[in-house]
Amino acid sequence: MEVLGLLADGVWTALQPENLLICFIGVVIGLFVGAMPGLGSVNGVAILLPTIFFIKQVTGSDAGPMIFLAAIYYGAMYGGAISSIMLGIPGASTAVATTFDGRPLALKGRAEQALVTAAIASFIGGTVANLFFTGFAPPLASVALSFGNPEIFALMLLAFATFVGLGGDSIPKTIISIALGLLCAAIGFDVIEGEPRLQFFTLTKEWWETNIGGEFFIDPIGFSRPVNFLVLAIGVYGVGEMLWTLHTTRSDSDMSKADVSLGRIKTATKTTFKEGWRGTSIGSLLGFFVGILPAAGATPGSLMAYGVAKMTSRRPEQFGKGSVDGVAAPESANNSASTGAMLPMMTLGIPGSPTTAVLLTGLVLLELEPGPRLFEDQPDFVWPVIGSFYISNFIALIVNLAFIPLFLWMLRMPFTILAPIIFILSTAGVYAATQSMFDVWLMFWFGLGAFLLRILDYPLAPAALAIVLGKITEEKLRQSLQWSDGSAAIFFNPWFDRTGTGETFWIAPVISWIAVALILLPLFSYLKKLMQGPQKPAHWQG
Amino acid sequence: MKIAELVMAVALALLSLAIMWKSGEAPWGAERFSNVGFNDSGAPAGGFWPFWVAMVMLICSVWAFANGFLAILPVASVNDGMRTTLIVLLVIAAAYPIYGVARLLISALFGEGIAGAEGAITVGHAIFAICAWLIAVMAVFFVFCFIFSTRDQRGSEPYIDRHGIGVLLTVGLPVFLLVLLTETISVYFSMALFIFYYTLVLGRHGPMLSLALALVLPFWMYLFFDITMTTTLPKGALALENALYSPLGTWFREAGGLTVSLCFLAGGVVLVGAAVLSARRAA
Numbered sequence: 001m002e003v004l005g006l007l008a009d010g011v012w013t014a015l016q017p018e019n020l021l022i023c024f025i026g027v028v029i030g031l032f033v034g035a036m037p038g039l040g041s042v043n044g045v046a047i048l049l050p051t052i053f054f055i056k057q058v059t060g061s062d063a064g065p066m067i068f069l070a071a072i073y074y075g076a077m078y079g080g081a082i083s084s085i086m087l088g089i090p091g092a093s094t095a096v097a098t099t100f101d102g103r104p105l106a107l108k109g110r111a112e113q114a115l116v117t118a119a120i121a122s123f124i125g126g127t128v129a130n131l132f133f134t135g136f137a138p139p140l141a142s143v144a145l146s147f148g149n150p151e152i153f154a155l156m157l158l159a160f161a162t163f164v165g166l167g168g169d170s171i172p173k174t175i176i177s178i179a180l181g182l183l184c185a186a187i188g189f190d191v192i193e194g195e196p197r198l199q200f201f202t203l204t205k206e207w208w209e210t211n212i213g214g215e216f217f218i219d220p221i222g223f224s225r226p227v228n229f230l231v232l233a234i235g236v237y238g239v240g241e242m243l244w245t246l247h248t249t250r251s252d253s254d255m256s257k258a259d260v261s262l263g264r265i266k267t268a269t270k271t272t273f274k275e276g277w278r279g280t281s282i283g284s285l286l287g288f289f290v291g292i293l294p295a296a297g298a299t300p301g302s303l304m305a306y307g308v309a310k311m312t313s314r315r316p317e318q319f320g321k322g323s324v325d326g327v328a329a330p331e332s333a334n335n336s337a338s339t340g341a342m343l344p345m346m347t348l349g350i351p352g353s354p355t356t357a358v359l360l361t362g363l364v365l366l367e368l369e370p371g372p373r374l375f376e377d378q379p380d381f382v383w384p385v386i387g388s389f390y391i392s393n394f395i396a397l398i399v400n401l402a403f404i405p406l407f408l409w410m411l412r413m414p415f416t417i418l419a420p421i422i423f424i425l426s427t428a429g430v431y432a433a434t435q436s437m438f439d440v441w442l443m444f445w446f447g448l449g450a451f452l453l454r455i456l457d458y459p460l461a462p463a464a465l466a467i468v469l470g471k472i473t474e475e476k477l478r479q480s481l482q483w484s485d486g487s488a489a490i491f492f493n494p495w496f497d498r499t500g501t502g503e504t505f506w507i508a509p510v511i512s513w514i515a516v517a518l519i520l521l522p523l524f525s526y527l528k529k530l531m532q533g534p535q536k537p538a539h540w541q542g
Numbered sequence: 543m544k545i546a547e548l549v550m551a552v553a554l555a556l557l558s559l560a561i562m563w564k565s566g567e568a569p570w571g572a573e574r575f576s577n578v579g580f581n582d583s584g585a586p587a588g589g590f591w592p593f594w595v596a597m598v599m600l601i602c603s604v605w606a607f608a609n610g611f612l613a614i615l616p617v618a619s620v621n622d623g624m625r626t627t628l629i630v631l632l633v634i635a636a637a638y639p640i641y642g643v644a645r646l647l648i649s650a651l652f653g654e655g656i657a658g659a660e661g662a663i664t665v666g667h668a669i670f671a672i673c674a675w676l677i678a679v680m681a682v683f684f685v686f687c688f689i690f691s692t693r694d695q696r697g698s699e700p701y702i703d704r705h706g707i708g709v710l711l712t713v714g715l716p717v718f719l720l721v722l723l724t725e726t727i728s729v730y731f732s733m734a735l736f737i738f739y740y741t742l743v744l745g746r747h748g749p750m751l752s753l754a755l756a757l758v759l760p761f762w763m764y765l766f767f768d769i770t771m772t773t774t775l776p777k778g779a780l781a782l783e784n785a786l787y788s789p790l791g792t793w794f795r796e797a798g799g800l801t802v803s804l805c806f807l808a809g810g811v812v813l814v815g816a817a818v819l820s821a822r823r824a825a
Contacts, residue, residue: 179598
């Protein structure tokens with residue numbers, strides 16, 4: 001009951017005109033970035049992250065900026081479907097599964113049916129997930145409050161293990177990506193003893209200045225602190241992703257025509273409820289739980305929902321030829337998963353997807369400490385944000401249905417105008433957030449590196465997550481080991497006597513062993529596949 | 543493409559090795575690699591985390607390399623001659639670690655132990671040496687793969703095709719210049735040049751629309767970042783800042799919010815006008 005009261009307060013705060021306006025703007029931006037091929041929720045949120053200072057300045061609350069970012073996330077989940085259906089190109093990786101049936105429907109001349117089904121399924125998926133979120137978040141946060149250092153480290157281990165075990169990409173490449181993120185976060189000073197480390201080029205600079213003379217062309221001062229997450233995220237998802245999109249998109253495709261009169265929308269809505277209820281329910285439920293897993297997020301969520309909907313359907317032969325269920329399942333799942341991914345982010349401080357990693361950085365930039373204490377210490381922040389999830393979802397539905405013609409018009413915006421805007425926003429955004437040219441250069445090199453790695457199917461989402469979790473992972477590992485005099489048993493053995501009173505601790509060992517199992521499971525199937533030849537991994541971002 | 547996979551794995555392994563070396567740089571003049579293990583109180587020291595994470599990364603690079611290698615030369619395709627060559631090459635590559643392990647054993651058995659005494663080899667040194675050797679082995683396999691694989695096995699698909707190189711040269715290089723020029727001619731002029739180039743040359747949008755975009759977008763950015771958000775972006779050379787940006791900033795701040803909004807709208811009008819005119823000309 002207490003939760004309902006807090007939620008009602010939160011929704012009320014989110015309904016205040018300024019928050020409503022922020023929500024609306026966020027949703028529209030989200031719909032746009034979601035719909036534009038090559039831009040997804042993560043690019044949109046990462047590039048616009050620096051604007052949170054401005055929003056905080058205007059609204060005077062911490063909730064405003066977060067409402068804005070979350071609204072972009074939601075909007076993007078809706079928007080992705082528009083280009084999947086109308087162009088046959090997924091607007092974001094989260095909408096890949098929507099093309100399977102959305103495009104055939106559009107080609108049959110029923111584009112409006114696909115658009116309406118996508119919007120309604122998204123709304124139901126999002127709302128169901130919000131209800132789950134509201135129910136699960138407070139108890140999870142209160143359990144997490146009792147977590148000590150070993151438990152938190154075990155959770156981090158689990159987050160990385162899910163990436164390795166369930167990410168679907170090549171295992172060594174995933175681990176390399178994680179390691180790169182962790183190392184970027186370790187640059188500067190050691191978190192416990194304050195000793196300098198990994199300060200690249202300091203010795204080279206000394207050597208250069210004594211032996212060659214003149215100023216060395218790299219100023220190593222930039223390596224006296226960890227690489228800022230934003231620099232990596234904008235480098236990878238702004239510059240790198242843009243180069244990648246320009247590299248892979250070689251020709252424009254034809255846009256289908258959609259008749260979006262009120263009458264057609266009404267009929268399409270009826271059809272959605274009649275033919276798409278099964279897909280919507282599957283997507284809403286499955287999406288949420290897949291979204292919670294740190295490695296998963298909206299893309300695998302929607303793909304899985306599509307698979308399950310097809311498997312359990314009475315007419316599986318219609319899938320791929322324009323089934324309403326086939327549009328409803330992935331669309332409800334990607335919205336549901338995006339809310340699911342928020343759950344570990346808000347309650348445990350572990351992002352469930354790259355986009356929530358950016359949101360987590362947003363929390364840190366707003367000087368809020370993510371994790372279970374957030375619910376205890378900042379109810380004025382948490383509940384309006386949760387309330388705004390409901391509101392954003394509703395606004396996204398309305399805006400989506402009302403402005404379909406506008407979005408179709410916007411999709412005609414040439415990529416040759418959008419791309420330079422993204423590049424200049426990336427440059428300006430990084431400088432505005434860090435006030436350092438060194439970081440702008442770093443962003444550029446990260447972008448280039450990401451592009452080169454991407455060609456070889458190296459997943460980059462794990463790096464984005466690892467750079468966020470790097471500091472806390474190391475800190476908790478070292479503090480735990482200090483506690484146990486260097487014994488790793490503190491993570492794996494429930495009878496390990498950490499307090500000296502003979503008390504047993506089950507949570508950390510259980511989580512750690514699940515993590516180990518997750519890492520080992522694919523190893524077995526991997527060995528099997530190794531005998532059969534190489535496989536092509538799938539990419540995801542949302 | 544398949545060879546690029548191997549090259550990338552070797553490059554990442556070298557990067558890991560460099561990071562391991564750098565992690566072992568103990569502060570305050572302590573011996574190298576003395577900080578990658580546990581300190582006196584039993585807890586990991588400062589270099590512990592990056593050193594072992596980098597080692598894991600190196601091992602995974604070897605793993606990725608092995609995957610890439612097997613994709614080119616599956617086990618089944620290796621004949622006796624190839625096998626003999628490989629063994630000879632591996633024995634040559636193994637000389638160094640055998641020497642290292644022997645030294646480590648000698649120092650452990652007869653010296654001052656392996657834990658960091660003066661002149662002795664530490665565990666960090668040993669791990670580093672083994673990792674360096676792994677890279678040598680990768681190099682051996684790389685050469686081997688290059689000699690014995692056929693063109694078909696390596697695959698004809700290039701790592702970056704002509705189009706990809708085009709993207710790097712026509713987009714990547716200008717982005718590099720965008721960042722480079724930021725420090726001399728200020729971020730806004732740099733942006734203007736970039737947008738003008740991109741829309742005119744790559745987008746073929748016509749000079750009028752390109753010019754309008756190049757003028758209005760940076761102006762909007764200026765109004766947003768410098769005036770509204772009061773976050774200063776790089777203003778380039780000092781002379782430019784004094785001559786242009788300082789008076790402009792003062793003027794906008796004195797003029798107030800309404801003028802700023804009007805300027806913002808005026809930019810929109812210019813853009814729409816240019817878009818309409820160029821659409822009409824195209825028709």
